[in-house]
Amino acid sequence: METWQYLINKVQKQELEYIAFTFKQIWQRINKWVFEKVFKSPTEVWTAARIEWNNFIEAKDDMGTRSLLIHQPIRRDVEWQPPDEARYKVNWDVGFKTSTSKMGAGIIIRNFEGEVIVALSMPRAPVSDPSVVEANALWRAVVLCEEIGITNAVFEGDARNIISEVQQTDQSFAWYGQIIEDIKLIYNTRQRWTIQYAPRECNLAAHKLAQFAIQCDNELVWLEDIPEWMNECIQLEKNVILRMNI
Template sequence: MSFVHIWDGLVSRHNKTELELIVCALRTIWLQRNRLVFEGKLKGPKKVWLIARLEVKDFHQQCGMTQIVGGVAKGTLMKWSKLAFNWFKLNWNVAFCEKNKRMGGGIVVRSWESDLVAAAGWSKRFITNPLLAEATTLERATYLRIELGLYEAIFEGDALVLINDVKGKIENWSWYGQIVEDLMLFFYHNNNRQLKFIPRIGNNAAHILVKLALGFEEEVVWIEEGPREILQCVDCEKL
């Protein structure tokens, strides 16, 4: 049976969203085959499926991204929406290098008037999975809120899989479930703490910060200031 016949069968039985996931899964399997042949390493089926889900998510986010020139997004830009008085927004993001098992985490904190309150960036080694990197970064953001003495806060990120898990309100038995359970307790029935998904185009400041953070040897925290690229992005989103 030719690939065309197999593909026709898949198209007739699955919708567009399912086909995207199937394509990413097949690509991941092919890459794993190459890795087995040349490196003698192989990931299990659960890891392959997880990678496929993350690739689909990244594909949709990349479709909505704008080109970044000099650290500031050009073209379509999601503008800042003013918050209620005395509310703060913590945007968080992660960059993950699977080859080096290294992550960069970043958090950008802004006031209800979009003024930069703080920023934090760091890198860690021996992180084995993007979801673990995202979960630990959101967890760090909850601690940063306490350290800054913020009461009412919105946590925004583009890690849709993690956010859905945290907001799922059911017991999580995944391998990173303990962190998810802790985050559930933090957000559950707390009107002064909100967790929201935002497309990467609206998470630009944190996205830029994590690229810088990959080069950090230890956590760096700025109060009412930050790297030039972050300041430019924050100012641009105010306009």
């Protein structure tokens, strides 16, 4: 208790929340060993705490958004929007499963009619910072566009920090900075590529692919012919175009 009281007086609230999740994971690690003889490495503890903390921050943001929406009219712009006719939209997202520390990334590329050009689910090994997975997902999206010859595209995701790093001209000194610099090497030579932030409500298809990736052992790619479990989500987002044409 003395340690916790000391931290309350010395540490900022957000850092304190992260410490609390770390303490929780340490306690669970002890119980796993004592009662089940299951050993979790310090890296696994760190990763699980980081993921759980990120999910907590995201949930708080979502709750704040929902409380605001109660008193506001429904915004039609808070949903997937098609690109201009000559462009493609590239959405990417990542998913985490705290109980297993598994991570995955989802990428989907669509044209101005909402038709799927390619979709991808990519499992990722656990890391201590989810930003690394976000950066890797964007890197895979950039390479995917290179592979299929897309030269006019808007990249859209909800990772503000990654998007900001890519948009900056200065070198990234984040510990995932080399991934950012690799992205910029390609991105900065494509005059008709842009990148922008969009909330997860605008990114549901990519999020669904990311959640599926958590269950996968290998990367899966669908060219035009998407899996059936994606149909409802794709149609829901295509309805935006129908409303625009009314």
